[in-house]
Structures are given as C-alpha cells and as structure tokens.
Amino acid sequence: MSTVLLAGCQSVGTGEAGNGGDGRPDATVAVRADITVSPADEEKDPVDPGRTVEVTVVHGKLGSVRVRPDEGEGVEVTGVLGDGGRTWRSDRTMTPGTRYVVEATATNAAGATTRTESTFRTRDAERVNGVNVTPVDGAVVGAGQPVSIAFDEPVEDKAAVEKRLSVTTTPKVEGAWGWTRDPLTGVERVDWRPKEYWPKGTEVTLRAELSGVDTGGGRHLRRDVTTTFTTGVARISTVDLERHTMTVSEDGEVVRTIPISGGSPEYPTWNGTMVVLRKQAMVRMTSASVGIDDHYDLQVPWAVHMTTSGTYTHAAPWNEGKGYFGRVNTSHGCVGMSTTDGKWFYDRSVPGDIIEVTGSTRGTVAVGNGYGDWNLDFEDWRELGALR
Numbered sequence: 086m087s088t089v090l091l092a093g094c095q096s097v098g099t100g101e102a103g104n105g106g107d108g109r110p111d112a113t114v115a116v117r118a119d120i121t122v123s124p125a126d127e128e129k130d131p132v133d134p135g136r137t138v139e140v141t142v143v144h145g146k147l148g149s150v151r152v153r154p155d156e157g158e159g160v161e162v163t164g165v166l167g168d169g170g171r172t173w174r175s176d177r178t179m180t181p182g183t184r185y186v187v188e189a190t191a192t193n194a195a196g197a198t199t200r201t202e203s204t205f206r207t208r209d210a211e212r213v214n215g216v217n218v219t220p221v222d223g224a225v226v227g228a229g230q231p232v233s234i235a236f237d238e239p240v241e242d243k244a245a246v247e248k249r250l251s252v253t254t255t256p257k258v259e260g261a262w263g264w265t266r267d268p269l270t271g272v273e274r275v276d277w278r279p280k281e282y283w284p285k286g287t288e289v290t291l292r293a294e295l296s297g298v299d300t301g302g303g304r305h306l307r308r309d310v311t312t313t314f315t316t317g318v319a320r321i322s323t324v325d326l327e328r329h330t331m332t333v334s335e336d337g338e339v340v341r342t343i344p345i346s347g348g349s350p351e352y353p354t355w356n357g358t359m360v361v362l363r364k365q366a367m368v369r370m371t372s373a374s375v376g377i378d379d380h381y382d383l384q385v386p387w388a389v390h391m392t393t394s395g396t397y398t399h400a401a402p403w404n405e406g407k408g409y410f411g412r413v414n415t416s417h418g419c420v421g422m423s424t425t426d427g428k429w430f431y432d433r434s435v436p437g438d439i440i441e442v443t444g445s446t447r448g449t450v451a452v453g454n455g456y457g458d459w460n461l462d463f464e465d466w467r468e469l470g471a472l473r
Contacts, residue, residue: 115193115194115195115197116144116193116194117144117145117193117197117199118142118143118144118145118146118191118192118193118197118198118199119142119143119144119145119199120140120141120142120147120189120191120199120201121140121141121142122138122139122140122187122189122201122203123138123139123140124136124138124205125203125205126203126204126205127203127204127205128205128206131205131206131207131208131209132205132206132207132208133207133208134178134179134180134181134207134208134210134296134297134299134305135178135179135297135298135299136179136207137174137175138152138162138164138174138175138179138185138187139172139173139174139175140172140173140187140189141171141172141173142171142172142191142199143171144193144194145171145191145192145193145194145199146169146170146171146191146192147166147170147171147172147173147189147190147191148190148191148192148198149188149189149190150164150166150173150187150188150189150190151186151187151188151189152164152175152179152185152186152187152188153185153186153188154180154183154184154185154186155183155184155185155186155204156184157180157183158180158308159179159180159183159185159296160177160179160180160294160296160297160308160309162175162177162179162185163175163176163177164176164177173189177249177294177297178249178294178296178297178298178299179207179296179297180207180296180297180307180308181207181208181209181210181297181305181307182206182207182208182209182210183206183207184204184205184206185204185205185206185207186202186203186204187201187202187203187204187205188200188201188202189201189202207297210303210304210305210307211303212302212303212304212305213304213305213306213307214236214237214238214240214300214304214305214306215236215237215238215306215307216234216235216236216237216293216295216306216308216310217234217235217237218233218234218235218291218293218310218312219232219233219235219436220232220312220314220436220437221312221314222311222312222313222314223313223314224314224315224436225314225315225316225317225435226314226315226316226317226435226436226437227283227316227317227318227319227320227360227361227435227436227437227438227439228282228283228284228285228316228318228319228320228321228437228438228439229282229283229358229360229437229438229439229456229459230283230314230316230360230436230437230456231276231277231278231360231456231458232252232276232277232278232289232291233274233275233276233277233456234250234274234275234276234291234293234310235272235273235274236272236273236274236300238300238304239266239273239301240264240273240275240300240301241300241301241302242299242300242301243264243275243471244471244472245298245299245300246275246295246298246300246306246471247262247275247470247471247472248472249293249294249295249298250262250275250277250291250292250293250294251291251292251293252277252289252290252291252292253289253290253292254279254287254288254289254290255287255288256284256287258279258280258283258284258287258289259279259280260277260278260279260280261277261278261280261463261466261467261470262275262276262277262469262470262471262472263275263276263277263278263452263458263461263466263467263468263469263470264469264470264471265452265453265458265469266453267393267453267454268394268451268453268454269393269394269454270393274453276456276458277291278458278459278466280463282319282321282439283316283319283437284316284319285316285317285318285319285336286315286316286317287315287316288313288314288315289313289314289315289316290311290312290313291310291311291312291313292309292310292311293309293310293311294309295308295309295310296308296309316437317435318335318336318435319334319335319336319337320333320334320335320433320434320435320438320439321333321334321438321439321440321441322334322398322430322438322439322440322441323441323443324345324347324354324420324440324441324442324443324444325443325444326347326348326353326354326414326442326443326444326445327443327444328444329344329345329346329347329410329411329412329413329414330342330343330344330345330411331343331345331398331420331422331430333430333433335433341426341429343422343426343429343430344410344411344412344422344423344426345398345410345411345420345421345422346401346404346409346410346411346412346413346414346415346416346420346421346422347414347416347419347420347421347442347445348414348416348417348418348419348445348447349414349415349416349417350414350446351379352377352379352416352417352418353414353418353445353446353447354396354414354416354418354419354420354442354445354447355392355394355396355418355442355445355447355448355449355450355454356442356443356444356445356447356448356449356450357441357442357449357450357457357460358439358440358441358442358450358457358459358460359391359392359396359439359440359441359442359450359455359456359457360391360436360437360438360439360440360455360456360457360458360459361389361390361391361434361435361436361437361438361439361440362390362391362392362393362436362455362456363390363436364387364388364389364390364431364434365388365390366386366387366388366431367384367385367386367388368384368385368388368397368399369382369383369384369385370382370383370385370388370395370397371383372417374395375394375395375417375418377417379417381417383403385397385399385400385401386399386400386402386424386427386428387399387400387424387427387428387430387431388431389430389431389434390455391440391455392450392454392455392457393454393455394454394455395418395419396418396419396420396450396455397419397420398419398420398421398422398427398430398440399419399420399421399422399427400421400422400423400424400426400427400428400431401416401421401422401423401427402423402424404421405423405424409421410422410423420440420442439459452469
C-alpha cells in the first residue's frame, strides 16, 4: 500500500507549536489522516467475490473512495460512507477472478490530504451460472411483455439474486418480481410484470448488478446486465373457441375479427392468457416434436409462437375450402386461420402482444409455459417473489 501526505502549508513565524502565524492549525504538525483498507494490500490469498470492501480512517474524514478493476471487464464496486465520513463499505459483489485497485483519500483537521492505493484479487469462480435477458435493449414490445431473466442453471439463493435487481419505469408503474420454471424445458427464470398490462409508451429499464453473485453452491454470475425497452401498441387478441373467432383489438379498438379453428376435442388448445414470444414466416411442425400420436409433418406459414410447449397462431392453408374456419375446432392445439388472415396477423404481431383464450376444455396454461405470468392475479404473483 502506498500512502502520501500532501501538506497544505509550512510552519512559518513565531506562532505556538502546532499553529501557523495566523493561529490556524499547521498541516505539517497536525496528526495526519491514517487510512486502512480491507482486504489488505496484495492480500496473500484471493478473496471471495462477495466479501465486503472496507475503508476506514482515523484522525480525519474520507474524501473519496474508488474500487475499480485493474484490467479486463470487471465491474466497478460501489459503496456508502458511514460514521460521519470515517468509514466506507462496499454495497455490491465483485467480478470473480479480477484484480481490483482501491484508491482512497482523506483529510485531517488541518486540511492536509492523505492518498492511498492498494490492490487485491478476487477468487476465480469454480462454477459459473449465466443469464439471458428479455427484452433486448432498444426493443419495442407489446403490453404483456414481462422483464425476464432466464438462468442457465437453477438458482438456489433466489433472494441474493433478486436484491440485486431493479426496474424503473417512466411513467411510474407498479409491478413485482416472481420466480417460475418452464415445465417443458426446466429453465428457471425471474420475471417482473406490472400489476396491469403496460400503458402504451412506457419506457422500462432493468439494472441487474449480478456480477459476483453466488446463485448457490458456489455457482457465480459473472456480468451485470442493463436493458431499456419501450412498450408500443396495446394489441390484445381474444380467442373464443366456442364461437371459433379471434377478435384483435389495438389500443382498445377492434380492428379485425378472424374466423379460426382451434384445438380439437382430442387435442384442445390451452385456456388462459399467453404472450407472443416470437414469430417465424415458416416453421416445420411435427407430431413428434409435441409428443402426440396423430402423425403430421408440415411446413407451417405465418407462425406466431405463444408457449414453449408448442402453441401457435398460424395460417392453415391445408384447411382452406373445407369450411372449418369459424365453424369447428380441428387442430392439434394451435389456432389456425386462412392464409390471408394468418399473414395479416403475423405482420402486426410483436413480442409481448397478448392472446387471451377462452372456451377450451383444457386447463389454464402454466405460468412458466412461455410468459404465462398473467394467469395469476397480482397478489398471487407477488407471492412468487423471493423478497416478499
């Protein structure tokens, strides 16, 4: 550790010992500010990424403290002053396997400044977890899109992760985090959804200070994540399987009612609220991919994906001219329509659009099967949070 005292003046004249000629304390005589840093300079063994960095001073007050990575892509460490400016403690985790530099200044009673610099290294992560964040930065999404963080591996210490997450919105919107798991893939994720569907034009920013967080069993996250997105048209499509229609509304106005054919009695469509995940102009759909016995292998146009278990809206050109649309449910669980209507709906759809299905004999889609978050009322959703 290097420490330097910068004297503000030199004793001159015949004043009393410890004072300058004008009666003020002499910076060369006053006891210098003494700064201590923990972890100590060049500590022998690397430290845990979750360890608290502490800077303290006697005979003075801290002026500035900076804890930064010396090289690479590590995160800078924030902290807070306490004890009247005599202590500083870090308030976040550090990037594993990173050399850190601590730079601190303090001032004594006479105004002389002490500067110190020290270094230490964080321990490498023996095991690593990763994240995939949705929506991507700069996206414009529908009114049902949650902020979603999916993890490569299950999270044991959910509270440790959740307390490092923040969502800010303009205008202010009430919402909450909830943890869920995809019943098909097993992928665990934490979603932040508003109490009601997003108002149009809301700007949403996620800040996830995850670098160095131990998700359980020594499996660390390595990076922070920030994303900002905006909500666009509030497009809500209501599928009535008893009437065989899909009514599409945009910002509260009905723009089209489409004759559809939903899942047959043998393969009924999920009930409940689903959210558009993605869309593809052409998708190969097979009976084997969804585990049913009635064989099919089709190239399906204008496919809008709603659940990870394989529910789509799509054009069904093989059914055109048969009188199915608007009259009978014959699909293997998807919502089919004419090629013209399918392309129209595909062209307008964006991730986050809402599709509400009623009238099926099947149960309600699971919360984790796609973004089924809206199938819980808000109070029940809040109960899925780790910090409730």
